[in-house]
Amino acid sequence: MTSFEGSIFERIRTSMEQMRPSERKVADYILNQPEKAISQGISAMAADSGISDPTVLRFCRAIGYDGFQDFKLGLAQSIAVGTPGVHQGIEPDDRAPTLAAKICAQTINAVNDLSKKVDWDQVDRAIDVLAAAARIEFHGAGASGAVAIDAQHKFFRLNVPVVAYVDPHMQIMSAASLNCGDALVSFSYTGRAREVVNAARLAREREASVIAVTTAGTALAEIASHPICLPVIEDTEQYTPMTSRLLQLVVVDILEVGVALRRGPSLSHHLRRLKEALLQARLDANGA
Secondary structure (H helix, E strand, O other), X not given: OOOOOOOXXXXXXXHHHHOOHHHHHHHHHHHHOHHHHOOOOHHHHHHHHOOOXXXXXXXXXXXXXXXXXXXXXXXXXXXXXXXXXXXXXXXXXXXXXXXHHHHHHHHHHHXXXXXXXXXXXXXXXXXXXXXXOOOEEEEEOOHHHHHHHHHHHHHHHHOOXXXXXXXXXXXXXXXXXXXXXXXXXXXXXXXXXXXXXXXXXXXXXXXXEEEEEEEOOOXXXXXXXXXXEEOOOOOOOOOOOXXXXXXXXXXXXXXXXXXXXXXXXXXXXXXXHHHHHHHOOOOOOOOO
């Protein structure tokens, strides 16, 4: 596929003057009824546009796509991205293939957005803090609590004392026991989870480093010594967090791999020992 900036709708509007009249019919149809078009095959789209199947293919190539399926993926991406809300672009009668295309496209765009908008210098500093920490804690509530537990599972392998707390009382008590040289990683996409924010504040008072995986301008971001601010891509006040939670998990992976690299060869023997121990917990190829 040819590389373009912007959504498919911008491509269509930009290219319409150079299109044949028959191709403009397809363009008008897509611009006016994108939700219907995403669920159609090439023949149905051609019939509704009042043109032939080959004209639809010419239209797809005119706006930079290799074929009809390539075009449909681009359409799904443009529908799925751009408006807060997990269900943006999804219709009640969407079948599984259309639903999958829209959700996958939204997720792909969100991860790409993360790579462009996160302050990677701040991430580098957070990795340095975690690599040197004597003790690491992960806090989260609700959907972010699941991220905290995932982070504990991954960082446990790095041979440093690590624990995750999702209970608010445990978060407060544990934060009160942190010291200079310890690190707390707090997860809250909204940055307003009361217990998580209060524990982060207490950890700062104890002179521990606080890494916040949140969004910019939030209470948690203001408290953190190292805020990692995610792009705003969904309204978690109205919808169950989906893509935002995935972005938090991506950040966890980046931090964990970064810390492993910082610690270098000294970690290799430990990781190899863990790998060998895990082999005893798995069935062999014969199921024994």
